[in-house]
Amino acid sequence: MTLRTRLVLTTVGLVTLALGLVAGATFGALQDWRGSDGSRLLAMNTPEALVAASDELTSRVAWVLAGTSAAALVLLTFLAAHLIRKGLRPLDRMVEAAADIGAGNLERRIEAARPVGEVGRLAHALNAMLGQLEGAFRQRESSEERLRRFVADASHELRTPIATIRGYAELFRRGADGRPEDLARAMHRIEAEAGRMGSMVDEMLLLARLDQGRPLERTPVDLMALAADAVSDAHAMDPGRVIGLECATPVTVTGDPLRLRQVIGNLLKNVLDHTPPGTPAVVRLGREGGHALLEVADEGPGLSEEQTERVFERFWRGEHRQADGRRLGGSGLGLSIVAAVVASHGGEVRAASTPGAGATFTVRLPL
Numbered sequence: 374m375t376l377r378t379r380l381v382l383t384t385v386g387l388v389t390l391a392l393g394l395v396a397g398a399t400f401g402a403l404q405d406w407r408g409s410d411g412s413r414l415l416a417m418n419t420p421e422a423l424v425a426a427s428d429e430l431t432s433r434v435a436w437v438l439a440g441t442s443a444a445a446l447v448l449l450t451f452l453a454a455h456l457i458r459k460g461l462r463p464l465d466r467m468v469e470a471a472a473d474i475g476a477g478n479l480e481r482r483i484e485a486a487r488p489v490g491e492v493g494r495l496a497h498a499l500n501a502m503l504g505q506l507e508g509a510f511r512q513r514e515s516s517e518e519r520l521r522r523f524v525a526d527a528s529h530e531l532r533t534p535i536a537t538i539r540g541y542a543e544l545f546r547r548g549a550d551g552r553p554e555d556l557a558r559a560m561h562r563i564e565a566e567a568g569r570m571g572s573m574v575d576e577m578l579l580l581a582r583l584d585q586g587r588p589l590e591r592t593p594v595d596l597m598a599l600a601a602d603a604v605s606d607a608h609a610m611d612p613g614r615v616i617g618l619e620c621a622t623p624v625t626v627t628g629d630p631l632r633l634r635q636v637i638g639n640l641l642k643n644v645l646d647h648t649p650p651g652t653p654a655v656v657r658l659g660r661e662g663g664h665a666l667l668e669v670a671d672e673g674p675g676l677s678e679e680q681t682e683r684v685f686e687r688f689w690r691g692e693h694r695q696a697d698g699r700r701l702g703g704s705g706l707g708l709s710i711v712a713a714v715v716a717s718h719g720g721e722v723r724a725a726s727t728p729g730a731g732a733t734f735t736v737r738l739p740l
Contacts, residue, residue: 383456391445463496479507523687527577534566534573576706580687583713589629596624596633596665600656603637607654611645620658624665626738632714633738639707640669640734648673660740664720667736676726684724685712711736 466484473481482503483496541559597620604618626633637656644654654671676684683689688705711734715722719739726732 383453391442391449463493467496467499474503479503479510523577523580527573527688531570531573534570537566538563538570573706576710579710580706580713583710583717586717589632589717591627592630593625594628594630594633596626596658596667599630599634600637600658600667603634603641604656606638607641607645611650613651614645615651615653616641616644617653617655618658619655622660624658624660624740626665626718626740628718628738629714633718636711636714636736637667637669639711640736643707643734644669644671644673661737663740665738665740667738668733670731670733672731675728675730676724676732677728681724681726681732684708685722708734 463483470481470483482500541563545556545559600618600620604616607614607616641654641656644652648654648671652671652673654669657666657668657670659666659668685708687709712722715736715738720737722734722736724732724734
């Protein structure tokens, strides 16, 4: 039953009850009235007796009406207050819930048995809205946390090349220009660190643009051609490594060719950076259930469970090291860019590995 119907029925019921009380009391007063000799009004046979009886009866009815009306008003006031308080109790719970939510408890919900009537529908609508608000606040908090972590990591990563450049500049200031070998080495290191810093800044800007959801170019892209170019580039960087390309049928998707080319390039660069020299790898292309599949697999040492879970995190790098103990790899943004680009194309990427048996990165893109 709706709140409007309840209020109408309550009002009608209270008015009917009041009229019934007043009418019943008045009827009882008329019915029970007797004259001084015990006779009824119609039994009076003299004008004087009728006038006296009428005056007495009128006074009695007036007192009865006044008394019953006052009693009915008091009774109906308490009854109406109780019914209205009971009817508005769900609204009071809404007010309490709103105050609790305003105090910061975003998990609070309004109790409502069924979405029946105005109050029930309002409660369920508010709960749905609160769920969306909670999700938006959680997403905002998560975004702010990612931003703080991203800024902290970026500051930490940029500190190393900046310190290197500063150190070689200080070396130059102290007289390295008079020693040609030291000068050449200093200039080479400054140039290398500046290039590394510039590349890192470009990668961070790309991630920032992808995070903002800026639209990418949408054109038909032949993944076979992109994969062939990426494999050729990888061969140029590591001529002694066997990198195969398997594709039974042409695979074409709609997307940004530059960014998709970067996805394949980053996956192959990850193989070159984190597997021993000469480790074979293969790029596979195919179709599955309305999606294009791109796999980059290697026969390297593989990934641990922790590495598999965290490999797409920004600035995260595994503990792969060269024989001389130096850490392998770049800035830790390559696979993060892969995940971001694939997500912007409506796809997904996952890593699978068994330690000692190689790693496989699988990209799924809608056709």
